[in-house]
Structures are given as structure tokens and as C-alpha cells.
Amino acid sequence: MRFMLLMIPHGYESAAAGTLPDAKAVAAMMKYNESLQRAGVLLALDGLHPPSMGARVSFAGGKPKVSDGPFSEAKEVVGGYWMIQVRSKEEAIEWAKRCPGSDNEVIEVRQVQEFADFPPDVQEAAAGFSELQAQSGQPKGS
Amino acid sequence: MRVMVLVKADENSEAGALPDEKILAEMGKFNEELVNAGVMLAGEGLQASSKGARVRFDGRKRIVTDGPFSEAKELIAGYWLWQVKSMDEAIDWLKRAPFDQTEVEIRQVFETADFGPAMTPELREQEERLRAQSEQLSKAGKR
Numbered sequence: 001m002r003f004m005l006l007m008i009p010h011g012y013e014s015a016a017a018g019t020l021p022d023a024k025a026v027a028a029m030m031k032y033n034e035s036l037q038r039a040g041v042l043l044a045l046d047g048l049h050p051p052s053m054g055a056r057v058s059f060a061g062g063k064p065k066v067s068d069g070p071f072s073e074a075k076e077v078v079g080g081y082w083m084i085q086v087r088s089k090e091e092a093i094e095w096a097k098r099c100p101g102s103d104n105e106v107i108e109v110r111q112v113q114e115f116a117d118f119p120p121d122v123q124e125a126a127a128g129f130s131e132l133q134a135q136s137g138q139p140k141g142s
Numbered sequence: 143m144r145v146m147v148l149v150k151a152d153e154n155s156e157a158g159a160l161p162d163e164k165i166l167a168e169m170g171k172f173n174e175e176l177v178n179a180g181v182m183l184a185g186e187g188l189q190a191s192s193k194g195a196r197v198r199f200d201g202r203k204r205i206v207t208d209g210p211f212s213e214a215k216e217l218i219a220g221y222w223l224w225q226v227k228s229m230d231e232a233i234d235w236l237k238r239a240p241f242d243q244t245e246v247e248i249r250q251v252f253e254t255a256d257f258g259p260a261m262t263p264e265l266r267e268q269e270e271r272l273r274a275q276s277e278q279l280s281k282a283g284k285r
Contacts, residue, residue, distance in 0.1 A: 023260035047252035101199035113187035
């Protein structure tokens, strides 16, 4: 089963553009990342720049409307994620607990929808999705 | 640059409602365009938060709470990872998505170089190795 661990650092919703984690935090997190990889559970991971460097698009009535960040009404935002492959939700939670998070942080654990989770008629309508997934690349950022 | 496109949850996604054939066909067409343009890096749907949990960090304590989580507006129902030249390009792509009444957030992804001096040469090497190894595992798992 795949789970996403969504890091929610409280206060990040109002972080200035260009905010960076400090060296100690990065080093501690890299140790954790390494442990995920050594256990063979790490599928992907990324950190996200704050919402002040982002945007939102809303689709009321199907018409797209763009707003630049930050978003004053957002009480919490995602700061990064891990995608892991584990046997159960309990195992995913155990991994989340091992993260060197600080007091103002929360990790949300969410199960990924697998193709096989959908009933047969939905699978048929979504035929080709697995091929699309296989075709999408992972070029490295600069 | 890479962006993460976060599709916000709503009452339907939180109720575990499955997409109908029309939406799947439209989304399939959109995903195909993203793949053909070399923009699509990854994309997944997430199960409702009722199947999830949250872990809060308090010193050495870890406090676990099972879902669902009431503030549905800030929950995520799915995401894409896209490779684009700019935020404007990402926004242009997103405006073409077959959404109706949905809210979507676009966030820039940290590249290794963005971390500055905190990402020492040793850590950078470790980071690149972790990515390569996890990518292998990820591709091995794809059906």
C-alpha cells in the first residue's frame, strides 16, 4: 500500500519568499530520509517553497480564477511530503512518528488511491491510467 | 523548475465519492496532454481523510489522531508534480484542467541548490543518491 506523509509546519502559511530551513534541521531530516530509504519504503520526497511563492486557481462554475500567494485564510499549508510503500496504515503512522519534527509540526498520513481500489466499471473508464503513470518521467530539477 | 499542484478536498471527495465516467474521460484527456508535453512527472489521488491519520509532534511525544479531519477546505484530495519553465506556465496548464467548483494550489518544489549552505556537499550527495534509489523503487512498483 502507498501512503503520503504530508508535513504541515504551522506558521509556514505566512513564511516569506525564500525562507530556508536551517542546517541542523536539514541534517536531522536527511538522517530520517536515509532511514526510510534503507528500510526500502521511500518512493519519493520533496520540500515545497512557501505559499508566498505559489498561486491558487479556483474553478467556480468551471471558470478558472488565479490568486497569487500568500493566502490569508489558509490556517495550515503543506511544507513537504514523503511517498512510502508499507504494509498497513499502522506502519505508515510508525514511520511518521519517527520523523524529527518540531513542536509546531503535524504530519498527515493519507492512503494513495490505487487503480485496483476502484470498482470494475470505473477501472474500465480509467483504462490507460497505468500506462500514463509509466510514461511520465522524473527529470531532475536544475 | 518543478511544481506541486495540490487539488483541495471537498465534501464529495471526503465522502469517498468516486469520479464518474465523464470526469474520468476528461481528466484522462488532460493527463494525456500533460504527458505528451513532457510536463507530467507524477500524479495520484488520495483516499478520504477518514482512512488517514495525523501525527502531532510535542517534544519527544507523538500524538496520533485518526481521521476524518473537519477542516475539509485545507485537506488535499490529490496532486500532480509538473516540470515547467515558470509559475506562469504552470498556471496556464492548470487553467485547462477539467475542474468545476474545485480549488487548486500550485507550489514550487525545492531543488537541491535552493537549500543554500545548509545542504552541504555530503548532504547533497546523499540527497541525490536517495532520489535515485527511491525512483528505482517507485518505477519497480508501477504496474
